[in-house]
Amino acid sequence: MDATPLSEQVPSSVGKNQQTETNSQPSRMRAIVASSLIGTTIEWFDFFAYSTAAALVLNALFFPTYDPVVGTVLAFGGIAVGYFGRPLGSVVFGHFGDKIGRKSMLVISLIAMGGATFAIGLLPTYEAIGVAAPILLMVLRFVQGFALGGEWGGAVLMVVEHSPEKKRGLFGSAPQSGLALGLTLSTLTFLALGQLPDDDFASWGWRIPFLLSATLVIVGLVIRLKISETPAFKTLRESGTRVDMPIVETLRNHWKPVLLAALCFANVGAIFYALFTFSITYGTTYIGLSRNTMLLVAVACSVVAFFGIPVAGVLSDRFGRRAVFMTGIVLTIVIAFPMFWLIDSGSVLLTVTGYLLATVGFCASYGTLGVLYAEAFTVSIRYTGMSLALGIGTVLGSAFVPIIYLELLSIFDGSWAISLYIVLTGVISAFAVRALTADQG
Secondary structure, X not given: OOOOOHHHOOOOOHHHHHHHHHHHOHHHHHHHHHHHHHHHHHHHHHHHHHHHHHHHHHHHHHOOOOOHHHHHHHXXXXXXXXXXXXXXXXXXXXXXXXXXXXXXXXXXXXXXXXXXXXXXXXXXXXXXHOOHHHHHHHHHHHHHHHHHHHHHHHHHHHHHOOOOHHHHHHHHOHHHHHHHHHHHHHHHHHHHHOOOOHHHHHHOHHHHHHHHHHHHHHHHHHHHOOOOOOHHHHHHHHHOOOOOOHHHHHHHHOHHHHHHHHHHHHHHHHHHHHHHOXXXXXXXXXXXXXXXXXXXXXXXXXXXXXXXXXXXHHHHHHHOHHHHHHHHHHHHHHHHHHHHHHHHOOOHHHHHHXXXXXXXXXXXXXXXXXXXXXXXOOHHHHHHHHHHHHHHHHHHHOOOHHHHHHHHHHHOOOOHHHHHXXXXXXXXXXXXXXXXXXXXX
């Protein structure tokens, strides 16, 4: 594994050039941060639109021949399908991102994600075209996942490789903040649509968030087309030292940091779904809280995350990536059981308290994830390495989590098994981040 500091991993003084360019043009840096933030906001808005619709109506519209619980599991299966598209997307976008550049891949990923989401909004249901409806739904979910596999790594590199060395944690947290903003926008949209009569919501209301994504994509493209390529990649290109086959180089000589970084994500994925997607189904189906109540809880968590994630980035600049990331894991482990005890009480106040406490731990880990990944790989295979690590990590740590949670609830009496699952993933991630950062020196 390459243990050289990020700013010194290219043949010339990228760190110095990068810092001069960034400090002399703060407006450009703001545009770059905005580009990464709005891009991942759009990506996550699209993702949460599907997750929320899956929890509320997609089981009845696309899987009506199954028992409602089974239909919900199948609808959530679309999340797993999307995650299986991520590793392939990470390979393709990572390869060309390390060969051609970060900027062009970010534009393509945004168009692909937005196009697939818009198409879901136009998709006929099972009643109209039969079995072709769920098949097309899964195909479009795969395209969404494929695009998202290339989005995050490029967005992180765009800010990290432009950032001053002492502010990489802060700026590197911007793409992760897009998750919270995307969730907020998506959830508020569904809350507004929740005022519709149930028949209207099931007929056409659920489509509106997917169709609205077209507007967000246009805004994102306008911003991204105006930003420049990163100084680190420019220097790499000018030096003539780009790798011919980044994916081969990554798998041959950098497989260990890829695996460790992927395992770092296990706990992040577990608590993420407990907080932001599975929570809607759990609160409404098993606890008896209203749909709007659970959507508001999700908004409260996302608002806390939007501000908490950059705080984690700042702290990582001060105390180090591993210290902040590990703190998040410890907090998640500690709160795993109390969180569900509070939720199971059926009290809205206690439910909000439980989720917000868990959100703090999530922010610490997720907020530092981008710069932690970026500093684990040399510039010539950085896009490939970190995208592949996240792609594998999401398959291992997220793809089946909603289904696992539903199965654990059906097999065991109570939510304790879910809490135990979160604790176990925390242990795995703790060992992984310790090994990853130890190798980095």
